[in-house]
Amino acid sequence: MSQAELLPAPAVVADTARSILDKIRNSSEFHAFRAASLEYSEDWQCFTGFPVVQQWHLETDAPQLFEEGLRALALKAAVHQITGDDQLSEIPIAVPVDEMTHAMLAQAQLVARMAASLDVSVIHQTDQEHTDYRSDSYTHTCYSLAWGEPPARYWLDHEEVVRRRRVLGALYESIGMERSGREHRLTFEPVAA
Template identity: 55%
Template sequence: MSTSMPTPTQTAARAREVMDAILADEEFGAFEGATMEYSSDWQCLTGFPVIERWNLDSDKRPLFTEALRALSIKASVFDLTGDERLAEVAVAVPVDEMTHAMIAQPQLFARIAHRTGFQLIHQTDQEHTDYEAGDFTHLTYRLAWGEPPARYWLEKSEVDRRVTILTARYASIGLNRAGREHDIDFAAA
């Protein structure tokens, strides 16, 4: 194992292998179905809603694919380095949100990871949602699958701009701090 970052080329090759193994696993269909069912709990007001004209029904499947790719890249870096911190590569905010829906299926995902030989890497206090075009993740993704869809792979500066817009809209209806607090008295309503 190495304690330095692998090249995007090395990582892309391993990421494709990881992704192919996940897709071929006997429980992949159950995992995908369980993740899509989780959609009723997708309530983060600054994650998915940064996507322009966000629509759960039409966006959830493409985001599922993008999150699998992101987790495959992370798993590949870990496989090549053995270092969890290095494996926490930058991921776009909406893609990261979908990884949370996947991780909410721990038994299925753990069995798939065990059978296919990859390590699931995701720890909130170490994650990086500061994805930018041209960074390691972007270069690796392009080598593995082509150009990432800009609809979901939003750069951090654009996410920040959109969160500012969302925060103002939410405040206009009484959801303060981007939906993290309100003063609604339900008994009186």
């Protein structure tokens, strides 16, 4: 049986994800979790995640992207609740949304306490994640059934992300940032005494 055949019906995932998201929002830890996730902005220096969003602006985009991250985590948690399978639960998520989930999951103690109190599994493992989201995918179908059409600003198809990363990569290289910020040959002058 293929992985696609093992995935639960999208309508069931959508119903379960809505229920999980409601539980998260009603958690006594939710407001602290949201505030901490959005405060994480000083460390949101990513060259290939958020910058693929057209005219990205951290302070303006972060609240909506937080909502999208919540929905992505709820979808993955729903698949896990239904199947009990970590790998199946790593459904494809769009790159900017996935990047936001990293900021959210950095609030480790809040996430752990909420997950335990709500009896929800928060699924994310970098070596198993899939950022090859497409608008004709299983994830898109589940999301649409749960909350309507995902905002295309953040839910970018994989091929568009790859194209935008190439554009960004060329721009970064033009200022000496190689491999999309993974290395550079810049030197920093010592501070005068």
